[in-house]
Amino acid sequence: MMNKVSPQQAAASPPNALGATNAGPECRPGCGACCIAPSISSPIPGMPGGKPAGIRCVQLTASYQCAIFGQPERPACCSGLAPGADMCGSDREYAIAWLTTLEAATRPHPRS
Ligand code: SF4
Ligand code: SF4
DSSP states (O other), rough: OOOOTTTTSSSSOOSSSSSOOSSSSOOOOOOOOGSSOOOOOSOBBTTOOOTHHHHTTTBTTTTOBBTTTTSSTTTTTHTTOOOHHHHHSSSHHHHHHHHHHHHHSOOOOOOO
16 A cells, blocks of 8 residues: 655645655545644744644645645644654544644643
């Protein structure tokens, strides 16, 4: 079976959401969870301040592919994210929930 890369990764095949590596599990077509749920602090074309959590990346196409895949403007975190069973789960809803929980758990606490 052919490996599929995540939106952040896809090279020969169309990128999905974030863009992970092509090792391990395949990226699910039409998911895009990892390009929506997490925050991204790096500048993205069209989002110079990065991407807030829960907001769809402006570079995520209607078909859930990364419009800037392979371009130097694509954040390194996108290139480095690989699909994984823990993150991707069995469906998009699982991935959104998992990534949202992770985002909340890793959010910096404001100083009091
Ligand atoms: S730039 Fe946006 S659409 Fe492309 S992989 Fe990163 S988060 Fe996804
Ligand atoms: S959460 Fe997983 S299946 Fe969904 S777009 Fe990202 S890498 Fe692909």
